[in-house]
Amino acid sequence: MSGFAYVVARSGTREATPEEATRVRRGFVWIHLTNRDDHVQTWLRDTARLAPFVIDALTALETRPRCDQVDGGAVLNLRGKTRAAMQISDPLASVRLFVDGERVISVTRLHLDAIDVTRAAMTSGKVRDAGDLIASLADAITRQLDPEVADLGDSLDACEERLDARNAFELRRKVNADRRTAIGYRRFLYPQRIALENLAALPVRWLHDDDRLHIAAAADRAARMAEELEAIRERAALIHETLTDLRAELIDQRSLLIAVAAMVFLPLTFITGLFGMNVDGIPYAHHPGSFWVITGFSLAVAAGVAIYFVRRHWFR
Template sequence: MSGFAFVVSRSGVRETTPEEAVRARRGFMWIHLTNRDDHVQLWLRDTAGLEHFVIDALTALETRPRCDQIDGGAVLNLRGKTQAAMQASDPLASVRLFANGDRVISVTRLPLDAIEVTRAAMAAGTILDAGDLIATLAGAITAQLDPEVAELGDSLDACEEQLDPRHAFDLRRKVNHARRTAIGYRRFLYPQRIALENLSSLHVRWLNDDDRLHIAGAADRAARMAEELEAIRERAALIHETLTDLRAELIDQRSLIIAIAAMVFLPLTFITGLFGMNVDGIPYAHHAGSFWVITGFSLAVAAAVTFYFVRRHWFR
């Protein structure tokens, strides 16, 4: 079973294994497990002594951000950035936590970037209790997602500056990518805001005022990102509609040019077809200058038709 653990005691912070942390039984401990092992549920039940409801919450395959109070503890599910390959509809990895005054047990299925940030802070000795740990983790998750959301907005700004029907294919691909990503992020950030707000208002002794302020700040940042993602989704839809309109306008312009060209050559086709018939009685059939007369007449007709369309402003 893979994972790590920290034990905070009077002698300082010590990194160890989950089994040794459970045997320590003194001080605050953080136990982190990777839920890819079949023995995780058994370990949580037999070694950690957790209830079935908590075990199910920590090892569920499908999760969404939530916060539930259990006696003096809390079960918390959050979503954060990961370097693992993810689907556009599910771009964030989950972390499940059970916290009380003496210990925090966290479980992930995929490597979470915020876990490494929290692990470094724990090793540096800046985390001393469960409130500090959860506040640090929540702050790291939102801090890592903020640049991702800002980058999506910047990509749409670039697309708006490059609006051109000739580049419609590439622009639509970029806009669709930004829209799918924004929808995937917003799917989790909105309930994550609610989960963090619920956590900051829990009546538990291991959350002090400073921890609640940090968690509330992370909730506020999550709310701001969710609003920004909603704006990105709407902007992406508007850009897509604009590209469609520009493309349709370009097609109309080209169709107009083709129609004008056809109208210019239509009388010319009639004239050349009439004088090109192989029948007796064609006027000027044996005249020496008939070819140039007909050519000049055709050019005059073409010029007259073109002048008519110019006067009607059909070329604009």
């Protein structure tokens, strides 16, 4: 079982092992575990002595952002940015937390970038209690996701500037990828906003007024990102439709050119076929200037058909 722990006492903040942190009787402790083996559930049950409901919430494979009050504490699940390879439909890694005021136990399956930010705040002495820790983690998660959402919007802006039927295939792939990413982010950011709002409203003693303000700010940031992702999804759908229309218009134009060319050569094919028959009685068959007469007549017919289409504005 891998992980780390911090102990906050009057003398300051020090790093410890999870086993050492469980023996602390005074002060605040943060224990972080990586849930990649069966020892985590055993440790949570036998050493941390957590309730079965809390253990299930901390070790579940499939999770979504949530916040539930448990006696004087809370079970919290958040989603944040990770450097690990993720699926487009599931781009964010989860962190599960149990908070009871005197201790915070967090569990992750994949490394979260926000954990590093919170550890730095813990080491520098900015985090002194459970409320500070949760507020710092929520703030770090939403701040790291903000530029990711902004990049999706900038990517669509670039696609809109390049709207052209000749770039349709490349742009369609890019727009579809951005749309899938936006849907994956929004899938978790919308419930994350609700979870943070519920957390800020919990009637618990370990959340102070400034902690609630920071958590509410993180919830507002998550709400703004969820709204922007919804706008990105709608814009991507509109761009996709526009590209489809441009592509159809280009095909129509090319089909029109082919049709006009066919109409120009159709009478020529008839004339050459008529005078090219290998039968007796064809007029001017033995006349020395018949070839040039027929060629000139064919060119005149072709020019007449072309002028007709030009005057009918078929090329606009």
